[in-house]
Amino acid sequence: MTTLRLNHQQHAFLQAVVDRDSELADIGELVRAAVRDAPAPSPLAFSPSTDPPARTVVEERILQPGTGKAFEVVAGRVVRIAQIEGHQCVDMNVFALGDRRERLHVGRTRGMQGLHPGPGDVLWSNAPWERPIIAIVGGTATTDTQFPFCSRLIYSAFFGVHDRTNCQEIQNEAQREYGLDLWDLHESLNLFMHTGTGPDGEAVIRSNRARPGDYIEFVALLDLLVVPNVCGDDLSNCSNYGLRPVRVTVEEGLPEDADRARAARDRAVVLGLPTPYEGRGALPLKRDRSYVAAFPHLPLRAADVEVEIDEARFARARNTDLYPGDDAAALRDITLSSAIERLGAFAGNE
Known part of the structure; x- marks a missing residue:
């Protein structure tokens, strides 16, 4: 078994794709189809790493x-x-x-x-x-x-x-x-x-x-x-x-x-800037000290799925440049990419 690592909103999206696709019985089938059809990844180039200067x-x-x-x-x-x-x-x-x-x-x-x-x-x-x-x-x-x-x-x-x-x-x-x-x-x-x-x-x-x-x-x-x-x-x-x-x-x-x-x-501004605008009635920003953050749609909850997949096909499809040593992230990429393509194809046929 392999872990497809998801949060709850990703799980809900995949379930919605399954519900709209008569060829899929469950998320496991979607994953297996995604691995089966995934192309081999193209090599990626990365910029050289540098360290920032030391500051206060x-x-x-x-x-x-x-x-x-x-x-x-x-x-x-x-x-x-x-x-x-x-x-x-x-x-x-x-x-x-x-x-x-x-x-x-x-x-x-x-x-x-x-x-x-x-x-x-x-x-x-x-x-x-x-x-x-x-x-x-x-x-x-x-x-x-x-x-x-x-x-x-x-x-x-x-x-x-x-x-x-x-x-x-x-x-x-x-x-x-x-x-x-x-x-x-x-x-x-x-x-x-x-x-x-x-x-x-x-x-x-x-x-x-x-x-x-x-x-x-x-x-x-x-x-x-x-x-x-x-x-x-x-x-x-x-x-x-x-x-x-x-x-x-x-x-x-x-x-x-x-x-x-x-x-x-x-x-x-090698050739210069126009005359600076002198703002009238400026509205300065000031922090609200009573502010308490209330970000919507949180918390994100884990909603992992254990699936059986063709390991040999997955080994050929997983992107080792992006996900070295992280099979769960690689599988999530393959699965969600495929699910979005299926959703687009389904919408195009409506």
Whole structure:
């Protein structure tokens, strides 16, 4: 017997697929069919690992799956978001502490810095400010500016499931600590998301290649509220069909961090910026000290399934580059990938 490691919302999704497919009697049959039909995986390339510089830590938190946290990051400080177990996508939102109306503008960032901002790039704020607000100064993470946050809509429209962890509701709850409302939500920067181009030129999400210890570092160019959340998507290879914790650290910046941030800003505005907008009636952000986090759809409960599979076929199909020594994670990837294909085929024939 082999363990298919699931949480309760993944188990409910697989059962829903079985219920809609007359060829399947139970989840075990779905798993065996997935292993039988799975292609051999393609080899993957990984970026070389590096270690971050040693700095003075101001604040450090481990964010659990289904949660997020708002961090005050004053100008010149560094915020680092790092993998613990690997494979975990993170959504990151940013607001100006001095005026809640100024915030990260992913569309402007995409237009100015490209689809995948990295070290040496900056992130831009919305109009009428339209200025660099935070600089990427180091790390090994891939980023993406194309895909919107997952939400109740995405799971309802594409998977037929409801009331499950999603970035929209996680972000809403995390930013509530600073009095930000549902309508203050804006598009996030995707961290540790590996994207590419499909056969028809469309943007596609590839397997997540983040490994334990991979990280990305930012230097605040003004006083900011940085709000990362652990992406709630466990039905795609965005996070390789799993939900895992990540570490967020705020540190005092070093002189070399300031130099890198300045260089990134200067590179981005080499021909200059328009006259700075002088905000009228600024609305500063302030922490609600009575705030108690209440993230929806938690706790996530284990719902493992013991199944008999063809071990030889599984050995050929499992991705040893992504899941060295983790058969349960490899089997979950194969099974959920197949289940989603079945669901799509079923929907196309309705």
